Amino acid sequence: MELSTSVLLTIALAPLVGCLLAGFFGRFIGRAGAHTATILGVAIACGLSFYVLYQLTAGGAPVYNQNIYTWFEIGKYSAHVGFLIDRLTAMMMVVVTFVSLLVHIYTIGYMHEDPGYQRFFSYISLFTFSMLMLVMSNNFMQLFFGWEAVGLVSYLLIGFWFKRPTAIFANLKAFVVNRVGDFGFLLGIAGVLYFLGTLDYATAFASADSLVGKTLQITQNTHWDAATVICIFLFIGAMGKSAQVPLHVWLPDSMEGPTPISALIHAATMVTAGIFMVARMSPLFELSETALSFVMIIGATGALFTGLIGIVQNDIKRVVAYSTLSQLGYMTVALGVSAYAGAVFHLMTHAFFKALLFLGAGSVIIAMHHEQDMRYMGGLRKYMPITWITMWVGSLALCGVPFFAGFYSKDAIIEAVGESHRWGSHYAYFCVMAGAFVTALYTFRQMYMTFHGKERFTVVHDHGHGHHVDHIDDHGHHEQGIMHETPHETPWVVTLPLILLAIPSLLVGFFTVEPLLFREWFGSAIHVNEANNVLGELAKEFHGSAAMALHGFFQLPFLLVLTAFAIQTYIYLFNPAVADRIKTTFKPIYNMLNHKYWFDAVYYIVFARGGIALGRALWKGGDTAVIDGVLVDGSANLVDRIAGGVRRLQSGYLYHYAFAMILGLILLLGGYWLVGQ
Amino acid sequence: MFNHLLSLLIWLPIVGAIPVLLAGSGRPNTARWIALVVAILTFVLSLYLLPMYNTADSAKQLVESHVWIASLGVHYSLAVDGISVALILLTTFVGILVIVGAWEVIQTNPHQYMAAMLVLEGLMIGVFCATDALLFYVFFEAMLIPMFILIGVWGGPRRVYATLKFFIYTFFGSIFMLVGLIYLYLKAGSFDLATLASLPLTMQEQTWLFFAFLIAFAVKVPMVPVHTWLPDAHVEAPTGGSVVLAAVMLKIGGYGFLRFSLPITPDASEAYAWVVIGLSLIAVVYIGYIALVQEDMKKLVAYSSVAHMGFVTLGIFIAFMLVRGAGNADAAKLGMQGAMVQMISHGFVSGAMFSCIGVLYDRLHTRQIKDYGGVINVMPWFGFFYVLFAMANSGMPGTSGFVGEFQVILASFQANPWIAFFAAFTLIISAAYTLYMVKRVLWGDITNPHVAEMKDINGREWLVLGAFAAGTLVLGIWPHPLVHLMDSSVTQLVTQLGNHKI
Secondary structure (H helix, E strand, O other), X not given: OOOOHHHHHXXXXXXXXXXXXXHHOHHHHHHHHHHHHHHHHHHHHHHHHHHHHHHHHOOOOOOEEEEEEEEEEEOOEEEEEEEEEOHHHHHHHHHHHHHHHHXXXXXXXXXXXXXXXXXXXXXXXXXXXXXXXXXXXXEHHHHHHHHHHHHHHHHHHHOOOOOOHHHHHHHHHHHHHHHHHXXXXXXXXXXXXXXXXXXXXXXXXXXXXXXXXXXXXXXXXXXXXXXXXXXXXXXXXXXXXXXXXXXXXXXXXXXXXXXXXHHHHHHXXXXXXXXXXXXXXXXXXXXXXXXXXXXXXXXXXXXXXHHHHHOOOOEHHHHHHHHHHHHHHHHHHHHHOOOHHHXXXXXXXXXXXXXXXXXXXXXXXHHOOXXXXXXXXXXXXXXXXXXXXXXXXXXXXXXXXXXXXXXXXXXXXXXXXXXXXXXXXXXXXXXHXXXXXXXXXXXXXXXXXXXXXXXXXXXXXXXXXXXXXXXXXXXXXXXXXXXXXXXXXXXXXXXXXXXXXXXXXHHHHHHHHHHHHHOOOOHHHOOOOHHHOHHHHHHOOOOOHHHHHHHHOOOHHHHHHHHHHHHHHHHHHHOOHHHHHHHHHOHHHHHHHHOHHHHHHHHXXXXXXXXXXXXXXXXXXXXXXXXXXXXXXXXXHHHHHHHHHHHOOOOOOHHHHHHHHHHHHHHHHHHHHHHHO | OHHHHHHHHHHHHHHHHHHHHHHOOOOHHHHHXXXXXXXXXXXXXXXXHHHHOOOOOOOOEEEEEEEEEHHHOEEEEEEEOHHHXXXXXXXXXXXXXXXXXXXXXXXXXXXXXXXXXXXXHHHHHHHHHEOEHHHHHHHHHHOHHHHHHXXXXXXXXXHHHHHHHHHHHHXXXXXXXXXXHHHHXXXXXXXXXXXXXXXXXXXXXXXXXXXXXXXXHHHHOOOOOOOOHHHHHHHHOOHXXXXXXXXXXXXXXXXXXXXXXXXXXXXXXXXOHHHHHHHHHHHHHHHHHHHHOOOEHHHHHHHHHHHHHHHHHHHHHHHHHHHHHHOOHHHHHHHHHHHHHHHHHHHHHHHHHHHHXXXXXXXXXXXXXXXXXXXXXXXXXXXXXXXXXXXHHOOOOOOHHHHHHHHHHHHHHHHOHHHHHHHHOHHHHHHHHHHHHHHHHOOOOOOOHHHHOOOOOOHHHHHHHXXXXXXXXXXXHOOHHHHHHHHHHHHHHHHHHHOOOO
C-alpha cells in the first residue's frame, strides 16, 4: 500500500492550522481554545506519523517521493515543494511530533500563569510545522525553507519574554550565529546546483558519483575537490543549526527561552536538524574523506570540551544545555566516521532522554518558583518523587548505563569511532571516551545538587505573596534561597509527559538497536561506502541487545561512569567542601571553563563591537566624508565658490566695465601687435 | 477601450489628478475619495493586463504607436512585455496603498498631495510602457517633478537640502543618457528602442554609450558610490513619498539597464560587467555595514534598499558572464529572473518597512531608534507586521525577500563561486542590521513614557500593512506565477545578450 499525499499534507498542515488559530484568534478562542486547537493539530500529525512509519515498515509501502507544487521553473532549473518519505524521514516525523505533542501538553502546566499563553502555543505549533517541512522535504530549496523557518521560531521563542534584556540579546545572537551557518549552507546548495544541476535530492544523489574528479577553481592555481567543498559548506550549515564548535555559542544563551522550548527546540529536534541533514546527504559526504574528517574532528572537539563547561555551571538548565552541546558532538562524530545510522539512532534516543531532562528541570523550576540556581536547591526528592525518579532515568540514559536507551546509541558511537581509520580518528576516540567520563561528572553533580543532600533553601510562609509572581519578573527579583511555600510535585500535565518520555528513555534502545544500527533498517535513505562501513564491522560482533548491555558493564566507558559516580557521590553527598577546594586549586582551569573558553567574549568584541566600529568607520569615512563631503557637497561648494568669485566681476559699476573694456582693447591690440611682429 | 489599455493606464491617474486638485483644500475628504477611486480604477484596469498579455509570446504586446514629433521621428509608442506587466502591477498596487496610507496623515493640502501621487503613478507607468527612447526619457525626467514636490512640500526639516540633492543627483545622471540618446538618434535616425537595439555599433561607441547609461541608471538604482542621495531623500520624504520612492522609483534604474544597456550596448556591457558586479557586491557588504550603525530608522531602511538593489544589478550583469563566458543560458535566465523577482519583492518589502516606520512616526514624531524600545508591549499587531517585514528584509524563505536573492546567489555561483560568496554575505549582515533594529525598537521593556501611550494600528493601517504582507507572503510561498509571467521576456532578453554587435 502506498503512502497517500493527503495524509502527508495533513501531517504537515495540521500543526500550521493550529498555529494560525491560536495566533490570530487566540483572543476569541481563549486559553483553553488555543491549547485544544494546537494540541489537536499536533496530535493528528503525531498519530498519522506513527501510521506512516507503520506503513513503511510493517505495511511494506514503497518510498514516497513526489512534488506537490512547482515553486519556480527556469529553463532546466526548477524548485518544487514536495515530500520524500522514507524510513529516515518517518522516524524523524515520529520523534518530532511525539516530543512536540508531549511538550504541548506540558506547556499547559508550565505556562499557565503567563499572559502570552496563546502566543506560546501558536509558536510551538509553527515550529512543529516548520520542522516537519524540513524533514519531509524532497529537495534542497524546501530544506532551506524549513531550516530557516525553525530558526525564525527559535528566534521568537528565545525572545518570548521580550522584556528581559538577556532574552532579546540571546535571540538576536542565536539568529545571527545561525545565519553564519546558513551562509555556508546556501553556498553548499549553490554548489550542488552548479555541479549536479538540480535541487532535487533523488536526482542529485543519483548523479553524485559524477562529482568524483571535479574541482572548483578557487584562485588562479588553486583547485579544490568539488565534493569536499560542497560537503564542508553544507556542514557549516549543520554547525550553525546543530551548535558545533565554533558556532556553538548561541545554544547556551538560548536557555533564556521558556523551558518547554528548550526541550523541544534546543534539545530534541531543531538542533538535531544538522545531524539529520548530513545523514540525508550521506551519498555526497561519502565522496569526501576530507570533509568527513573535518566533521569528525569538529564533532569530537565539541563532545569533550563543551561537556567540560557543564561541570562548572550552577544553572540547572545550563547544565542540560552544555550536555546537549556535548551530545550533539557525539552525533557529529558518528557522522564523521560514516556511522550515519548511529548518529540518527543517538539523535532519537537523545530526543527522548534530553527532552525528559529538560522537562524535568522545568518541573523543578516550577516547584522552586522559577529559581534555576542549583545552589539554592537540594533535597527535592522527597517533595517531587515523580520528577526525581524520571530524571534519574533520563540521567542514567544520558550517562550510557547499560540497558538504558542512551547506552546503546552512545556505546555504538564510541565503538564505531574505535573501528574507524579515518584521519584524526584517534583524537576523536580519545574525545568521545573522555567525554563519557565528563558526561557522568556533570550529570551526577546536577542530580545530587538538585534532589539530594541538604536543602539549601528556607521556607518562609507568608501568604498572598510569592505565588502570583509574574513569570516575567522572576529572575533575581526575589531573594534567592527563600521560598514562600514548601516545594511540591507539579500537576499531572507536567508529570505525565515526564513519565511518557521516561519509558522510551529506558526501553527504546533495547528494542530498536538491532534493526536500526545493524540490519540496515534505513535502507536506501543512508548510503555508506563498503570501505567505510564501521557499523557493518560492529554488526559482526553483535549478539543481541541483552548481550551487548551485559558486555557493556565490563567496558571502559561504563567504568569511567562508575568512577565519576563514586567521585561525585563522595563530594556532593558526603564532603561538599571538596568541590570548593578543587575550584581554588585549579583556579585557571576553572576560570577557563567558567568563561566558556572566552569564545563569547572574543566574538562579542571582534564581531559585534568590531562590526559596529567598522560600520561607523565606513559610514563616517566613506559615505559622509568622501562621497558626500568631497564629491557631492564638495563639487556643489566648488561651483558655489567659483560662481562667488566670478560674481565679483559683475559689480554693476559702469567704470568697472569701461575699465575692463579698455583693458581688453589693450590686450587685444597688444596681442595683435605681438603676433604681427 | 482595451485597444488603448496602456494609454488609459498612464493617463487615467494623471487626468484623474485634475478633479482631485479642483476639490481644493476646503474639501479634503472629497479629494481623498476621488484620489482613492482613481487609484483603485487604475489598479483594476491594470489587472486586465494579465488576461490580455500572452505569456507564451516573447514579442512586445498591446502595441500603440502614433507619430508625436514628426520632424524628429519621435513616436508616442507603447508596448509591454512580462517584465513591464509585473512592474506596472506593482506600481498600481502600491498606488492604492500610498493613498490609503496618507489618508489622515497628510493634513496640509491633502488634495495637492494626492494629486501629485496620482501624477507620479501615471508617469511611472509611462516609463514601464514606453518603447520610444525619447518618450521614455520624458517620462523618466517628468517623474522627478511630482517627487520633488512631495519631498519639498510635505517633507521633514531638511527637505530643501534633500530635494535639491535628489533632483540634481538624478538629473546629473540622466543628462548623460540624453547625450547618448541624441548620438544614437543621429546615427539611426530613430528613437525606437527596437531599432536602436539592432543598430550596429563599434566597441568604442558602445563603451561611451554604456557609461552614459550606467551613470543615469546607477544613480537611480542607486548603486554605490552614487547612492548618497537616497538616505537623505528618504529621511526627509513623507511616508508615502518614501514608499513610492523605494517600492517603484528605484526599480526604474534596474528596468533601464534591461531596456538600454543590455540591448543597445551588449558588448560593452559584457566588457564592463565586472564594474557593475563589483559595485553590486560592494553594495551588499559595504552598505550592509553602514546600515548596521544607523540611528535613524529610515536611513537604515534606505541603506538596506541600496544593499538589496545590489542583487538586482548583480543578477542582471552576471547574465553576461553566464551566457557569453560559461555558455549557460539557463543559469543566465536564473540570475535575470532573480533580479526581476528581487525588484518586485523589494517593492513590497521596502514599501512595507517604510509604512511601518510611518506608523511609528505618526505616533511619536521621531525616527530615532533610541527613542523607542518595547513597542511590542503596546502594539502587538504592529509587532506582528514589523517582525514579518523585518524577516522578509533579511531574506527569510517563505517571504518574497528570499526568492530573488536565492536565485541570484545560485546563478552567481555558476559564474564564479567568489561572487556567490560575497553575495551570500547578505544572509549574515542583513539579519544583523534588521534584527538589531527590531531589538531596539520592538523588544525590551518600555523606557520612554511616550511609548507607553502609543495605540496599536487602526483599521486603515492594518489594511495597508496587511496588503503588503499578503504580497510578501504570496510571492514568497508561490513565486511560480510571477516567474512564469516574465519567463518568455527574460528568455528573449538572454538570447539577445548572446548576439554580438561587433
